[in-house]
Amino acid sequence: MSTTVQILDHRTLEEREREFLPGMGKPWLLPFYDLFSRRVGARALHERAAALADIAPGQSVLDVGCGTANLALTVLRAQPAARVTGLDPDAGALRVAARKATRRRVPITLVQGFADRLPNGDGSLDHIVSALALHHVPEEGRVLFAREALRVLRPGGKVTIVDFGGADSASGSDDSDHSGHGHGGHDRRGHGRRGEHGRPRGHGPADLVRLLADAGFAGAREVERMEHRFGPITFVQASRP
Ligand SMILES: C[S@@+](CC[C@H](N)C(=O)[O-])C[C@H]1O[C@@H](n2cnc3c(N)ncnc32)[C@H](O)[C@@H]1O
Numbered sequence: 001m002s003t004t005v006q007i008l009d010h011r012t013l014e015e016r017e018r019e020f021l022p023g024m025g026k027p028w029l030l031p032f033y034d035l036f037s038r039r040v041g042a043r044a045l046h047e048r049a050a051a052l053a054d055i056a057p058g059q060s061v062l063d064v065g066c067g068t069a070n071l072a073l074t075v076l077r078a079q080p081a082a083r084v085t086g087l088d089p090d091a092g093a094l095r096v097a098a099r100k101a102t103r104r105r106v107p108i109t110l111v112q113g114f115a116d117r118l119p120n121g122d123g124s125l126d127h128i129v130s131a132l133a134l135h136h137v138p139e140e141g142r143v144l145f146a147r148e149a150l151r152v153l154r155p156g157g158k159v160t161i162v163d164f165g166g167a168d169s170a171s172g173s174d175d176s177d178h179s180g181h182g183h184g185g186h187d188r189r190g191h192g193r194r195g196e197h198g199r200p201r202g203h204g205p206a207d208l209v210r211l212l213a214d215a216g217f218a219g220a221r222e223v224e225r226m227e228h229r230f231g232p233i234t235f236v237q238a239s240r241p
Contacts, residue, residue, distance in 0.1 A: 005101045005102050005107075005108055005110060006098075006109075006110070007094045007098055007110045007111070007112060008109065008110070008111045008119070009111075009112045009113075010087075010111045010112060010117075010119040011089070011112055011113055011114070012117075015089075015113070015114060015117070018089070020089045020114070020136070021136045022090050022093070023067045023068070023093060023136075024036065027090075027092065030090070030092045030093060030096070033067065033068055033096075034068055034070070034096070037068075037070060040228075040229065040230065041228070042070065042131075044226075045131060045226065045228070046071045046074040046131055048224065048226070048235065049071060049074075049129060049160055049162040050074045050075045050077075050078040050079075052160050052223060052224065052235055052237065053075065053127055053129050055075055055078065055079040055126070055127055056079070056082075056126075057079065057081035057082070058081055058082070058083070059079070059082050059083070059126035059127060060082075060083045060084075060085075060126050061083065061084045061085070061126065061127045061128070061129060062084075062086075062087060062118065062120060062125055062127075062128045062152070063075065063084065063085070063087065063128075063129050063130065063131075064087050064115050064118070064128060064129070064133060064134075064145065064149075065115060065133020065134065065136060066086030066087060066088045066093075066094075066110070066133075067088055067097070067133070068093050068096040068097045068100065069086045069096075069097030069100060069101060070131070071129055071130075071131040071162075072086040072097070072108055073097075073100060073104065073106065073108070075129060076106050076108065080106070083109075084107075084108050084109070085108070085110070085111060085120075086108060086109070086111070087111045087112075087114075087115070087118065088111075088112065088113075088133075089112060089114050090112075091112055094112055097110055098110055114137075114141065115130075115133070115134070115137050115142070115144075115145040115148075116137070116140075116141040116145050116148065117144070117148065118148040118149070118151070118152050120152040121152065122151055123151075123152070123153065123154045123155070124152055124154070125152050125153050125154065125157055126153070126154060126158070127153075127157060127158050127159070127160065128149050128152070128158075129159075129160045129161070130159075130160075130161045130162070130163070131162045132162065132163055132164070134161060134163050135163055135164050142211055143211065143214075143215070146211045146212055146214070147215050149212075149215070149217075150216050150217060153239075153240040154240065155241065156239060157240045158237060158240075159237065159238050159239070160235070160236075160237050161208055161235070161236045161237075162233060162234070162235045162236075163208065163233070163234060164230065164231055164232070164233060165208070165222070165225065165231075165232050165233060165234025206222075208220075208222075208234065208236040209221060209222060209236055209238075212236065212238040213238070216240075216241070217238035217240060217241075218238065218239050218241040219237075219238055219239055220236065220237075221236065221237065221238070222234050222235065222236050223235050223236065
């Protein structure tokens with residue numbers, strides 16, 4: 001029996017006009033995303049994030065900025081009895097995700113939308129995961145994401161985020177604006193910081209920890225750190241009190 005995966009559109013009319021930074025920076029590079037992701041060893045990050053999330057059978061999980069669903073599908077491989085939803089504004093990436101899930105015959109829900117307005121009801125989720133996505137979200141969107149994450153998780157629900165984690169902006173050493181736009185490290189559309197050679201510099205682990213703690217999460221902390229050829233990678237976890 002084949003599985004057909006549907007893509008739901010959660011965007012408002014205004015959100016349909018909203019720009020976002022796609023996975024490879026340019027929409028036309030999407031066909032190369034998975035190849036690139038494999039080549040740079042992102043799979044190890046997805047596997048580690050899924051292991052740290054440690055999803056139990058039947059738990060509901062939202063992958064924010066899922067792109068082509070690499071983390072979502074890794075979570076499902078680790079825990080086939082999880083109920084996984086992937087959220088991303090990029091329709092093309094979601095179509096790739098749907099094809100992959102259909103080919104693997106795994107049940108997944110895919111939703112087109114943004115991190116700052118999650119498609120789930122209050123207290124309805126056990127876990128939120130996100131890989132290499134929050135540095136694509138503008139600062140104010142990240143603050144809204146953290147509030148939304150708190151809203152949709154049940155008490156005791158957890159968030160596991162893996163992202164680029166250079167020096168913390170609080171340290172001052174990595175917060176200077178090398179982009180040349182003078183927008184606090186974000187480009188004109190408010191997208192994430194880029195370092196030398198256009199590589200994403202992300203945000204420091206303390207930035208993510210602070211983001212979650214400020215939103216009201218408990219126990220927000222960096223649980224692991226990895227060196228990657230693009231720079232340090234941070235794994236941050238927190239739970240809803
Ligand atoms: C580098 S890709 C990571 C994709 C996937 N999580 C992975 O690990 O392969 C970043 C993703 O963030 C998505 N994105 C950009 N802006 C977003 C936003 N405001 N809300 C949610 N996702 C966003 C992009 O469309 C892209 O799919």
